[in-house]
Amino acid sequence: xxxxxxxxxxxxxxxxxxxxxxxxxxxxxxxGRLPLRLLGWSNALAAGLMLGVAYALLDVGLPDRSTVxxxxxxxxxxxxxxxxxxxxxGTEGMDLNRLDEAGPTYxxxxxLVNALHATPEGVAIGAAMLVSLQFGIxxxxxxxxxxxxxxxxxxxxxxxxxxRVHHAATLAVAVNANQVLVAIVxxxxxxxxxxxxxxxxxVAVGALIYLVLAExxxxxxxxxxxxxxxxxxxVAMGIVVALVGAS
Amino acid sequence: xxAALLVFLYALxxAxxxxxxxxxxxxxxxxxExxxAYANAVAAGLMLGASFGLVSEGTLYGRGATLGGALLGVAFILVTxxxxxxxxxxxxxxxxxxxxxxxxxxxxxxxxxxxxxxxxVAVGVSFGGGVTLATLITVAIAVHNVPEGVAITAVMRPxxVSVARCAGWSVVSSLPQPLMAVPAFLFVEAFRPALxxxxxxxxxxxxxxxxxxxxxxxxxxGRRPAVATLATLSIVAMVLFQRLF
Numbered sequence: 136x137x138x139x140x141x142x143x144x145x146x147x148x149x150x151x152x153x154x155x156x157x158x159x160x161x162x163x164x165x166x167g168r169l170p171l172r173l174l175g176w177s178n179a180l181a182a183g184l185m186l187g188v189a190y191a192l193l194d195v196g197l198p199d200r201s202t203v204x205x206x207x208x209x210x211x212x213x214x215x216x217x218x219x220x221x222x223x224x225g226t227e228g229m230d231l232n233r234l235d236e237a238g239p240t241y242x243x244x245x246x247l248v249n250a251l252h253a254t255p256e257g258v259a260i261g262a263a264m265l266v267s268l269q270f271g272i273x274x275x276x277x278x279x280x281x282x283x284x285x286x287x288x289x290x291x292x293x294x295x296x297x298x299r300v301h302h303a304a305t306l307a308v309a310v311n312a313n314q315v316l317v318a319i320v321x322x323x324x325x326x327x328x329x330x331x332x333x334x335x336x337x338v339a340v341g342a343l344i345y346l347v348l349a350e351x352x353x354x355x356x357x358x359x360x361x362x363x364x365x366x367x368x369x370v371a372m373g374i375v376v377a378l379v380g381a382s
Numbered sequence: 383x384x385a386a387l388l389v390f391l392y393a394l395x396x397a398x399x400x401x402x403x404x405x406x407x408x409x410x411x412x413x414x415e416x417x418x419a420y421a422n423a424v425a426a427g428l429m430l431g432a433s434f435g436l437v438s439e440g441t442l443y444g445r446g447a448t449l450g451g452a453l454l455g456v457a458f459i460l461v462t463x464x465x466x467x468x469x470x471x472x473x474x475x476x477x478x479x480x481x482x483x484x485x486x487x488x489x490x491x492x493x494x495x496x497x498x499x500x501x502x503v504a505v506g507v508s509f510g511g512g513v514t515l516a517t518l519i520t521v522a523i524a525v526h527n528v529p530e531g532v533a534i535t536a537v538m539r540p541x542x543v544s545v546a547r548c549a550g551w552s553v554v555s556s557l558p559q560p561l562m563a564v565p566a567f568l569f570v571e572a573f574r575p576a577l578x579x580x581x582x583x584x585x586x587x588x589x590x591x592x593x594x595x596x597x598x599x600x601x602x603x604g605r606r607p608a609v610a611t612l613a614t615l616s617i618v619a620m621v622l623f624q625r626l627f
Contacts, residue, residue: 186430193621194438203625210618218607228606344617348610352593353601362460365593369456369586373449376437380445 141268142322148272149260149318152279153253153311159286160304169291174232175358176367177284182351183371184281188259188274189343190372191379192336195266202333209337210344213255217342220251221349232288232354234295242296249289250310252350255342256281257314261321262335273378282311389509389567392520393502393560399524400556403531404549407539419604420612421536426596427616428533432526433585433592434617435624436497439504440581443574451582455496458583459590462492483541486595490537493591494530494555500580501526502559503573506566525627527556529620537596 139147162169197206221227226248233241256278264271286307293303325331355364410417440448466474466485476484505523531552538548566573600609 190434190437193434194441197625200625203622207618207622211615214611214614214618218611221607341614341618345610345614348597348613349607352597353606353609356598356601361594361598365590366456368593369452369589372589373452376441377445377449380441 139268141264142319144268144271145261145264145318145322146315148264148275148279149257149315152256152260152275152282153314154308155279156282156286156307156311157304159283159288159307160290160300162287163290163294163303164300168294169287171234172359172363174288174291175355175364177287178232178351178355178358179364179367180284180371181281181288182347182355183368184277184375185256185343185347185351186368187372187375187378188256188277188281189340189347191270191274191277191375192259192263192340192343195270195379196262196336197333205333206337206340209334210341211337212334213338213341213343214345216338217251217255217345217349221248224248224251228349230354231350232292232358234291237296242293242298245289245292246306246310248350249285249307250313252285252346253311253314254317255339255346256311257317258321258335258339259343260314260318262325262332262339264318264322265326265332270379273381277375277378278314282307386564386568389506390560390564392509393505393523393563396505396520396524396527397498397553397556397559400527400531400534400552401549403528403533403552404535404539404545406532407535407545407548410539413540415603416605418540419600419602419609421540422596422600423604423609423612424616425533425536426592426600427613428529428620429588429592429596430613431617431620431624432530433588434621436500436581436585436588440578440585443578443581445578447575447578448582448585451579451584452586452589453582454579455583455586455588456590458496459489459493459587459594463489463594486599487538487541487543489591489595490534491551491555493587494534495558496587497584498556498558499562500577500584501556502562503566503577503580505559506563506568507570507574507577509563509567521627523559526624527559529623530556 193206197203218227224244224247226244229244229248231245231248260271260275260278263274289307290300290303293306294300321335325335437448440451466488471484474484474488476488501523531549534552534555535545535548538551539545600613
């Protein structure tokens with residue numbers, strides 16, 4: 136591994152995470168319209184992995200008391216930025232899983248929300264890579280897997296609006312492109328200015344948790360029962376905790 | 383005074399601190415459906431934040447055991463939930479007509495009480511490192527317990543339980559702490575291997591409670607961005623609280 140240039144590693148693994156989203160269109164391509172319950176579990180899987188990443192970043196990234204206050208303020212900032220992005224794009228509180236007749240602007244709004252959603256994930260990958268290559272890779276893997284169920288839901292929504300599946304797959308990858316950019320920028324800037332590190336971790340954690348709670352979980356409860364949702368989310372969180380142990 | 387008695391008294395003081403969590407609700411007069419949803423969101427955030435701390439501590443002792451414990455905790459709550467569903471309100475000693483809210487309240491008490499067992503073991507084991515740090519550890523744990531009282535009251539108060547009773551039940555939920563702290567202190571070597579299992583168990587039980595009961599209830603009645611904001615802020619507050627004190 137030591138032969139791998141660190142910046143190149145960030146590029147490779149964040150790109151892999153973005154491209155993984157394309158796999159999320161496969162079930163739709165193979166099975167046609169997906170059952171609602173499956174979409175619920177997809178949301179829960181995505182939510183659990185994201186919560187797990189937030190936990191791992193906190194645990195590994197801010198281990199001692201000296202940085203935890205910056206991390207906390209950063210988290211509030213991350214939450215505020217996520218809410219602001221929703222407000223400015225007119226997508227606050229929007230149901231992101233509508234498969235019925237929605238207004239003409241609904242499609243672009245859903246794509247936009249998915250693109251905004253990928254941004255803090257980029258910060259998470261960049262910051263995690265600064266901890267260690269191993270930790271960065273495990274977080275990138277968790278987010279790559281997370282991108283797949285997320286793209287499943289996006290594909291379903293787009294397909295219900297008449298978008299062809301391979302177009303939806305391409306869009307699913309494209310909305311994650313900023314994840315790559317943000318990961319590299321975070322890695323470079325925070326790497327050069329280490330005092331920013333707890334802030335970056337905080338911003339990522341706050342935004343990730345907020346997005347799980349505002350975008351992923353509310354819909355999932357309407358698509359599948361709370362017990363199933365809770366179990367899928369918990370197992371996904373457990374997988375990330377185990378993944379950190381392996382790194 | 384024997385060291386064991388000292389541990390018991392210190393742990394008892396931390397249990398009593400849980401009751402303080404009910405106090406903020408003295409200032410909350412109206413409890414509309416929205417307010418109840420937001421109280422659930424706060425409780426959910428506090429419990430998720432607390433679980434982060436439990437898992438973090440558990441993995442220091444053993445990652446596999448913590449995850450194994452979490453699985454057991456999840457299974458335990460699922461079984462308890464099934465048992466509660468099969469009973470009538472009279473059997474559960476709940477007020478007639480309290481319905482799903484009453485069952486949620488009971489489940490909350492079960493989850494928080496069970497989680498105190500593990501916390502009690504954690505107290506005892508950490509005291510095992512020497513009683514010199516006792517005061518510091520006690521203050522830290524007492525402070526930890528206050529938001530747990532907030533979480534319990536946030537679920538019970540909307541069911542019409544008085545603030546004083548909420549405080550009482552909060553203390554009850556923490557009583558296993560002094561009871562477990564003493565044997566854990568006396569037999570540190572025997573209890574230490576069980577600690578990650580216990581911490582994982584507590585975390586699994588609490589996260590399941592959050593995901594199955596508190597969040598769906600909050601999303602049902604509250605505005606989505608507000609629920610998400612309150613829960614996120616509560617997580618951040620809890621983590622900061624635990625790390626700083």
